[in-house]
Amino acid sequence: MGVLSNKIHWQQLQPGDHIYSWRQAYIYAHHGIYIGDGMVIHFTRGAGQEIGTGTVIDRLLLTSMPPNSSLRTACPRCGGQSRSHGVISSCLNCFLSGGDPYLFEYGVSPVFFLAKARGGTCTLAQSDPPEQVLHRALFLLENGFGNYNIFKNNCEDFAIYCKTGLLVFTGIGVGRSGQAASYMAAAGALVSSPLRFLTAGFGGFALAGCGMYCASRLASDIGYRQDVVKVPVERLVMDLSSGLNDPVKTLASLNGGRS
Template sequence: MGDYPKPGDHIFADRGTYDHHGIYVGEAEVTDPSSGKTRKLKHAVIHFGGNNSNIKGKASDAPCRKCFNKHGDPGVTLTCLKCFHKGDTFYKYRYDVSFITFNTTRNGSCTTASCDEPDVVIKRAYAFLHNQNFGDYDFFFNNCEHFATACKTGKARCNQGAAGFGVAGAIVYKAARRLLW
């Protein structure tokens, strides 16, 4: 992605075997946990993960000097854009795509669903961040794509979970999520 995303954009970083999703919020304020001082980030992302599942690096790595991210904190976090994508290529997730585009594009990169206005999306992302109420991370049934689509549409969805299984996989995935979640 050459240009910076716009606040409220759903972005994802290509991790090879999966993608990591988040909501770009633009400028944000972060607090240094050791000093209590605040700092403005020019490019911030709110994203969701658990047990180092979405972050390159180890929990023992030093916190980021820019956003104070510890690279292993589970739950909903606010980080700088660099900590979000960690050098991987990142893209804008697309909404309102045609059924044909949805079925011929790689899973986890678009949806036929419509999305809400950027201010609503950002408000939802910050609510999940402040309340830490998105639930426990589950790679198949409550992951970062579920988080980002919940922020964008009000409903958690994930199509990378059905990767490689086409429409039948998506139907089985949807049914299993309803039963287990």
């Protein structure tokens, strides 16, 4: 793996790996946990709807997608999943949806993290051993991971929880997703940039915007922020099944009602 690309050959994948595949001309990536034997467990609102917002924006995103035969024809290995949602198990081909596999990296340095300008590819957090990762993924396959939310509880959040067991308990900012954090950081830098351009010129504008983007990404990383706690998957599912369909709310209940 390197700064330029995390692409990996499928034959190099190991059970417990967090992998992702780019969608829509690299606009976003879909994440999951490789469990071996060519199968992946992942969290989705439905095939082709991994970035669904639950708003009218979804229609624009879906109508812009190219036709995909895997969504129309039932896969002989993992079945028809065009309407599946929640935590599901798919064969590697269906998960990749015509894309290439990329390996999400754990335990990287802050310098390496910031060098990867695109979020959702690595984290400072350390991964747990593969057996713990697989236990969480398989347990959540049977019991679910709450309600899908593009900013708070998406496919990358799911994969990161399986790898680390960490959840954010404050509800501040985004969840664990580096992909969502990078979009939010970019939006914040753009919103604040016009004033900087007027006061510092183009050079100052570019430098300030880049600095804000990098600082926001780092502050949102699951391995850097302090408002996280390790939660056993059994406890998480117990609270989700009791009506707390949001892992953030679940963490609030575990931390004296903080949200």
